[in-house]
Amino acid sequence: GAVVSQHPSRVICKSGTSVKIECRSLDFQATTMFWYRQFPKQSLMLMATSNEGSKATYEQGVEKDKFLINHASLTLSTLTVTSAHPEDSSFYICSARDEVGLAGNTQYFGPGTRLTVL
Amino acid sequence: AQSVTQLGSHVSVSEGALVLLRCNYSSSVPPYLFWYVQYPNQGLQLLLKYTSAATLVKGINGFEAEFKKSETSFHLTKPSAHMSDAAEYFCAVSGGADSWGKLQFGAGTQVVVTP
Numbered sequence: 378g379a380v381v382s383q384h385p386s387r388v389i390c391k392s393g394t395s396v397k398i399e400c401r402s403l404d405f406q407a408t409t410m411f412w413y414r415q416f417p418k419q420s421l422m423l424m425a426t427s428n429e430g431s432k433a434t435y436e437q438g439v440e441k442d443k444f445l446i447n448h449a450s451l452t453l454s455t456l457t458v459t460s461a462h463p464e465d466s467s468f469y470i471c472s473a474r475d476e477v478g479l480a481g482n483t484q485y486f487g488p489g490t491r492l493t494v495l
Numbered sequence: 496a497q498s499v500t501q502l503g504s505h506v507s508v509s510e511g512a513l514v515l516l517r518c519n520y521s522s523s524v525p526p527y528l529f530w531y532v533q534y535p536n537q538g539l540q541l542l543l544k545y546t547s548a549a550t551l552v553k554g555i556n557g558f559e560a561e562f563k564k565s566e567t568s569f570h571l572t573k574p575s576a577h578m579s580d581a582a583e584y585f586c587a588v589s590g591g592a593d594s595w596g597k598l599q600f601g602a603g604t605q606v607v608v609t610p
Contacts, residue, residue: 383538409596420585420600421539470538474596482527482546482589482596486538 380404381473383487390461391495398456398490400471406451407473411484412444415468427454461494468492497522497588501601509609514558514573516604518586521567526590528569529598530560533583542584545569556580581608 380403390396400410408429413421425446426434433446443465445457454473458465468491472484502517520526527546531539543554550562556579560571569586583605587598 379541381538411597420603423597426597468536472539472598476596483529483541483544484596484598485541486531488538489536491536 379475379483379485381471381485381487383471383490385490386488387491387493389493389495392462393460396458396461396492398458398469398471398492400454400456400473400487402452402473402475402485405473405475405477407454407475408451409474409476410448410454411472411474412446412454412456413470413472415470415489417468421470424456458492461492463494466492466494497526497590497599499586499588499599499601501584501586501604503604504602505605505607507607507609508576510578511575514571514576514580514606516571516584516586516606518560518569518571518601519567520569520586520588522588522590524590526588528560528562529587529589530554530558530569530571531585531587532556533585533603535582539585542571576606576608578608578610581606 382401384399410427412424424439427446427448429448435441448454470489472486498521500519529544530542533539543552545562553559558573583603585603586601
């Protein structure tokens with residue numbers, strides 16, 4: 378149980394294009410999902426908290442117009458990197474919070490998406 | 496506010512030897528504590544978690560961790576390292592009514608297992 382998927386696993390795009398990344402909780406419902414960015418050899422940096430049915434909450438320094446988040450259902454959140462540039466190249470990881478029963482406050486992570494902007 | 500400090504960015508252990516990864520936390524409220532493992536180019540996998548029940552927590556792959564409030568620590572151990580334990584390990588803390596379950600991660604510890 379508690380499986381989170383991400384699609385695509387890797388994407389290469391040209392500078393100026395937009396890229397959408399999907400995050401799905403496969404066997405549980407998640408009112409809250411999170412989006413992280415990870416640079417090589419570094420820890421995860423929280424970008425935003427995605428809440429089903431409401432606007433996402435962005436961390437300080439993260440451009441909300443650059444990184445659009447939509448949490449359309451209890452099992453799907455999407456991150457769209459708009460007008461991507463080479464500096465947006467990174468490993469993006471989502472997580473979904475399982476809030477039911479013994480799972481408590483536990484986040485389960487997707488496998489990540491490697492974005493390369495040329 | 497919460498924070499996590501992982502002592503040692505790199506740990507090298509011999510196959511069969513004890514694995515000890517150190518994690519100290521700071522939290523103004525009773526914390527939830529987690530250990531995650533990350534293999535190259537993959538997401539994070541939950542190893543174990545502490546959520547105010549038993550202080551000694553057993554996880555997957557033979558790992559366990561002990562919550563020590565007096566020392567504000569949550570160190571991860573495994574009695575006998577296996578080659579497949581080579582990975583990056585992250586300690587994380589969550590807590591507080593307004594945290595929305597946000598995790599604060601440590602910097603990570605890279606584990607290398609030598610034959």
